Amino acid sequence: MSIKYSEGATPLEPDEIKGLLLTHITKRAELDRWEMDNINQAYQWTDQLKNSNILNEDFIRLLHKKMFGNVWKWAGQFRKSEKNIGIPWVEIPVELKLLCDDVNAWLEFDTYAADKFAARFHHRIVYIHPFANGNGRHARLMADLILEKIFNKHPFTWGRASLTKQGESRKLYIEALKAADDFDYSLLMKFVRS
Numbered sequence: 001m002s003i004k005y006s007e008g009a010t011p012l013e014p015d016e017i018k019g020l021l022l023t024h025i026t027k028r029a030e031l032d033r034w035e036m037d038n039i040n041q042a043y044q045w046t047d048q049l050k051n052s053n054i055l056n057e058d059f060i061r062l063l064h065k066k067m068f069g070n071v072w073k074w075a076g077q078f079r080k081s082e083k084n085i086g087i088p089w090v091e092i093p094v095e096l097k098l099l100c101d102d103v104n105a106w107l108e109f110d111t112y113a114a115d116k117f118a119a120r121f122h123h124r125i126v127y128i129h130p131f132a133n134g135n136g137r138h139a140r141l142m143a144d145l146i147l148e149k150i151f152n153k154h155p156f157t158w159g160r161a162s163l164t165k166q167g168e169s170r171k172l173y174i175e176a177l178k179a180a181d182d183f184d185y186s187l188l189m190k191f192v193r194s
Contacts, residue, residue: 003028006166013081016132019073020107032164034071042066046141052149053144055103055121057096060069063145064131064138072133079132086129095128107150114151118143119188123180136163143192 005011025031045066053059065076078092087095103121106112112120122143129135140163144155161169174194176187 003031003079006164006170009130010083010085010133010135012133016072016074016081017081019132021073031071033103034135039067039141041070043143046145049145049149054145054149055107056100057093059128060096060100060125060138060142063142064134067137067138067141068134074132075134076131078130081132086135092128092130096125096130099124099128099188114147114153115156115189115192116185117151118146118156119185119192121146122192123177123185123188127175127181157194159191159194173194 003012003017020031022034025034034086042063046063054063061076061078068075079086079089081089083089099121102124103117106117106120109116123141125139126135131138140156140158147153147155159169159173161167163170163173172187172191176191179185179187
């Protein structure tokens with residue numbers, strides 16, 4: 001299968017592509033459709049969640065598996081390769097643990113308002129980039145779940161456009177994430193509710 005990547009997307013390694021469970025897929029459009037079907041099932045699963053205990057590694061990995069487990073063998077498993085973005089793969093478990101500890105402290109000490117809390121979590125998990133693929137989609141759903149399940153707020157609007165395909169919204173999203181890398185969250189805060 002040949003995959004054409006959007007700007008800022010994380011390319012898969014040949015060994016990761018071998019993890020495709022649906023061997024009949026030959027085109028990117030087919031892959032996108034199967035992933036979207038799987039993600040829609042994950043959304044239905046999250047609608048049934050009664051527990052707000054989502055700020056931990058087990059839930060983060062489970063959500064990724066629910067989102068991509070019908071398509072990729074490695075869904076829910078940390079990546080084992082270097083990517084064009086993200087921390088070195090060997091640091092993922094430690095950095096994710098630090099993130100979970102931080103956000104639980106933010107919650108305990110009421111450090112941030114709901115939107116700022118969810119946006120900062122989103123940025124940090126994208127920065128870590130724990131999985132071989134699907135990190136942005138996973139991070140956006142995690143942020144929305146934080147808003148809904150922990151703060152009882154409406155999810156973000158994320159520019160009201162698909163962020164998986166090239167376009168102005170994706171460009172603004174990537175610019176906002178890059179600004180947040182330099183500790184400027186203003187563009188991200190504006191984008192998530194645009």
